[in-house]
Amino acid sequence: MRDMGRGLIAIFIAIYLTAIGLSMPQVGLLLTLSLLGGFLLSLLVMSGARYLPRKIWFVCLTFVTCIAGCILFLSDNIWLLSIGSFLGSYAASGMHWGPTIQLEQVSVTEITSEKNRPRAFSNLNIASAAGRAIGSSLVGIATYLIGVHDWSITDAYKVLIFIYVGINVINGIIYVFLTKEIEPNVPKNELIINPIITKSRRKILKLSSLFGLDSFAGGLIFDSFVAFWLFQKFGMNEGLIGIIFITTQMCNLVSLWLSPYVARKIGLLNTIVWTQVIASLSLMFFALAGSPILAVALWMFRGLFDEMDVPARQSYMMIIIPENERNVMSGTANLGRGLGRLPSSYITGLLWSGSLTIFPFMSAGILKLLYDFTIYRTFHKEKPVTIKPKPTS
Template sequence: MSEPDHQERSDIIPAAPTETVTSNPLRTLLWGQGLRDFGDGFVAVLLPVYLTALGFSPFEIGALAGTALLGSALLTLAMGFLGVRYDLRLLLISAAGLMTATGVALATADSYALLLVVAFLGTINPTAGTVSSFVPVEHAVLTRETADAERTKVFARYSLVGGLASAGGALAAAAPEIFMRLGWPQLSALKAMFAVYAVLGLIAGLLYTRIPRRPPAQLGFTQALGPSRWTVYKLAALFSIDAFAGGFAVQSLLALWLFERFDLSLSVASLFFFWSGVLAAFSFPVAAWISRRIGLINTMVFTHIPASLCLILAAFAPSLPLALGLLLMRAALSQMDVPTRSSYVMAVVTEAERTAAASFTSVPRSLAASLSPALAGALFSLSWLGTPLILCGALKIAYDLALLNQFRHVKPPEER
């Protein structure tokens, strides 16, 4: 799409409300997001521990992680279509109810077949990132409550809250070891954390009831995307490359790599993922600051490439301190594209298309990411342990260069 076409289309985007991030709907959304990301943070670390304790192989663990991402992709796609026809508040409450059901199922199941079903139908998030059916709905709510000039800043704050909550969840993953010192069996201690996850979903659902009801955008079910469809399709294709690459090093598999490569303890792993989450979280407002100076696309690309190089170098690290240092450097850089990417997608589509655009750019990411964890698990079993990290970094660099080539001239309203 040429820049003039984009300029002409952007003129029809309705002006957004000028509410700040301290308004009640946004504050409520941030609290709900924090609760679910806290739960995702400890589930991502504990999931491989739980599955290993049940006697499953690295390949089976990777396959289950991939199944979870596939199920999340399909549910997110459904949210994109439903967001055109139903109140966004109702969709968030429903997703929170599914989170509660997922936690209950994880706390009671130990059959691999049943766990695969739960992973596919539920809200298990092996990435501890924003890969869930909540995301497109939350993005649409955030954008409708925010002016263009503040949009990236609000998304940075949204990502900051989620990142800190996820980091806190990773730290809470050490809780089962505390329970075990008190005499609990390992499986009971792990299942107790999944019960906590269910309670967090329940509380989040109650919070979402405070978001005001608003009528959905008036587009037909088959018209979820309109004038922006080709922009969304190209972005979705590129984002899928990034997600496929990221699937080789999702947090659950990165934890597995540290356990296998350096015999890392659960308590040390939870502390590491806590600090990596904190670094990632505080990189979000930095990304918003940088984007105001060099633009959203440049911020996405030129922070992502150094992060990928750190991951590749970590695969060759001969010692645990060096590997952890490189991974922490990666954590401080690799997520800067999260608020900028979300803001960019919302900026280059019309208001009525926002939920669908967030969904359709998330779904290929989840579908692509669902393929690589099983491959990574097989590589862990059959070859040198660092291979998945190298593949992840190399593919991500290729994605960054392609994104820069295709979209460096397509500017959001605030950059023109």
């Protein structure tokens, strides 16, 4: 449900904001504020792990997202939209960072064994990708209202915003019914909430810094701007863009499903690295495509590899640290990804305002290749720490 909402808003947010009168640099600024808010909320969740149950954090974060959606529905004021974006992550920038994600990562780790953990993370991400695909398909409602009933773009998109808020309300209700099995398996006073004082701080900080680099690169090509690029360069309408994103997300599902099998054959770290090398090269060729058919084909081919590293990465970072450092590992890694993502959307907005659309794609590909090389060189000799799962009741 969470990513159904994200999949929906990612398609239309940049187009909607320009339709209500914002410039591309202003859109980039709003989405950057969204990422800054996610970063600070991630810090709050990590530092507050001792004080509130994870279920309460899940519910509170979803409530904040609903409030932000209401602001988007009711106002076109740049200052109010800035507040809403800061609190509610209008950027919808992918499935793999943010306060809710870090809570999900540690919760899944609590109830799985080391052997089954890659498949569990794969299933989690498949559910997320499926939700995004369904969310992307809902944008067809706006296309129908505009094309058949002659609605304005802003009125049609307000219907989508209303649906977005409703999805998050349902999501919050679901979180209320989570069980206590997701809570930490160690006493709360033993939970580490400061990465500087952990025994594994060098590993945590190195890995988090590399995730920041990867996130910065990914932020240059997030879904909202890719949708706008297809709209601007090839004249594709929202319905066709939605179909492209749905198909690509189906490719992502295949990628996620295959990830545990690939990891079992070549190892978690090799899966993280080499699948992303292919995805990064595909992204760079996508930027150079001269026809819509070639561009779409390259984008979908990239989708077959782009998500394969995610379950492997989530599993890997949980097996190289002791049990009481899971919270801080997940939190610091997500903070690294959030910090890396902060400037990228605004930089992309500035580049695109000058019609330099190829540079974000090429820069992202090069930076991701640098990330792949560095993480392999740094961690290829790292040994896992055995973690026992929590007994089920």
